[in-house]
Amino acid sequence: MWLRVLFILVFINHSTLVSASDGEWSGYIAAEWRTFFESPSDVAQHGDTTSLSAQAEYYREWEGGKKSFRFTPFVRVDGRDSQRSHFDIRELNWTSVHDDWELTAGIGKVFWGVTESQHLVDIINQTDLVESTDGEEKLGQLMLKLSFTRDWGDVDLFLLPGFRERTFPSAVGRLRSIAAVDVGHAEYASTQGKDHIDAAIRWSTSFGDWDVGVSHFSGTSREPRFRPALNGGRSVLIPVYETIDQSSLDLQATKDDWLWKLELISRSGQGDRYTAATAGFEYSLYGVFESPVDLGIIAEYLYDDRKEAASTPFEDDLFLGARFALNDEASSELLAGMIVDLDNSSRVMSVEASRRIGDNWKINLEARFFSNIDDKDSLVSFENDDFMQLELAWYF
Numbered sequence: 001m002w003l004r005v006l007f008i009l010v011f012i013n014h015s016t017l018v019s020a021s022d023g024e025w026s027g028y029i030a031a032e033w034r035t036f037f038e039s040p041s042d043v044a045q046h047g048d049t050t051s052l053s054a055q056a057e058y059y060r061e062w063e064g065g066k067k068s069f070r071f072t073p074f075v076r077v078d079g080r081d082s083q084r085s086h087f088d089i090r091e092l093n094w095t096s097v098h099d100d101w102e103l104t105a106g107i108g109k110v111f112w113g114v115t116e117s118q119h120l121v122d123i124i125n126q127t128d129l130v131e132s133t134d135g136e137e138k139l140g141q142l143m144l145k146l147s148f149t150r151d152w153g154d155v156d157l158f159l160l161p162g163f164r165e166r167t168f169p170s171a172v173g174r175l176r177s178i179a180a181v182d183v184g185h186a187e188y189a190s191t192q193g194k195d196h197i198d199a200a201i202r203w204s205t206s207f208g209d210w211d212v213g214v215s216h217f218s219g220t221s222r223e224p225r226f227r228p229a230l231n232g233g234r235s236v237l238i239p240v241y242e243t244i245d246q247s248s249l250d251l252q253a254t255k256d257d258w259l260w261k262l263e264l265i266s267r268s269g270q271g272d273r274y275t276a277a278t279a280g281f282e283y284s285l286y287g288v289f290e291s292p293v294d295l296g297i298i299a300e301y302l303y304d305d306r307k308e309a310a311s312t313p314f315e316d317d318l319f320l321g322a323r324f325a326l327n328d329e330a331s332s333e334l335l336a337g338m339i340v341d342l343d344n345s346s347r348v349m350s351v352e353a354s355r356r357i358g359d360n361w362k363i364n365l366e367a368r369f370f371s372n373i374d375d376k377d378s379l380v381s382f383e384n385d386d387f388m389q390l391e392l393a394w395y396f
Helices: 002-015 378-382
Strands: 024-036 049-062 067-078 086-097 101-108 141-150 153-160 198-207 210-220 225-231 234-241 243-255 258-268 274-285 294-304 316-325 333-341 347-357 361-371 387-395
Touching: none
Parallel strands: none
Antiparallel strands: 024 049, 024 387, 049 067, 067 086, 086 101, 101 141, 141 153, 153 198, 198 210, 210 243, 225 234, 243 258, 258 274, 274 294, 294 316, 316 333, 333 347, 347 361, 361 387
């Protein structure tokens, strides 16, 4: 509670220094259409859907950039799924920069990780699952962050009050488990529930061709376990948030046209301690066939030593992908990939593409396909949820 009071006092104190005329606004407004190619597994689920979203960012700095304030609200209104209609403050923070240390207080977003197919070490922010099925979108997290810069690397210390629960589609939503997640009855291993204060520390540095990060997190897991239950005679899944300790390592080596990547974690608190890793490379080909197009070839191995008991479907899988950058005036890009389960040959294929239209417009395409899904695979809930999504966004 005292940390929340501290944050409120910080913003009250500095809000008198900030006015909209002194800073800069940017952001976008977007319309999205999502269509599914097959009927849902559950007749209660909807079909095609449309939605509107908007995100703005206000940023101001003063004292020569030593002080800054950032405010980033986000909202989506979905035409079918009430749980996908939501508002979130992605960022609302004040930063003070000094010679060799920096303090940030408020709501923020922090990203850790280097691999493409999944981000095992990225644990500070909660996943906004209704926004993106690949887990890339995150909710804002209340935090106090103290950073130190030394010759031997950077050290970040975090205090994280105010746990955020993961978002899930409602019973009528798609890309959900066969039994819908009952977000209204979440359970916690800690008696403090959402009020448990989490903590994390990270050391990162670069030397030569290598970028290295070593981190430790202690607190409420962002990834829930699920307990089957009944609600009104309907089967549901109750999310259970356990208290964990996670140590992690991320490495990236740049060797000419090669990027070598590794993310490795060791976690306790969710049954026996386990280890998971993602490792691989990206090889870049520039000016393919004497054209302006650059091609990146990606291969990664996904491993979890819990095997069939893993909470993720990616415990012995191979990711193969290709990234195209057309280097044209419209900044056209495309990323295509496939994850193959090496045990049962289940496959998840994805396509992401984007292109600017004029100075202020951008069109985004996303598609997911689930193929040859084994009946015992945790992806079986999504076997009928192949979809394509188009988004048209106006940036200001």
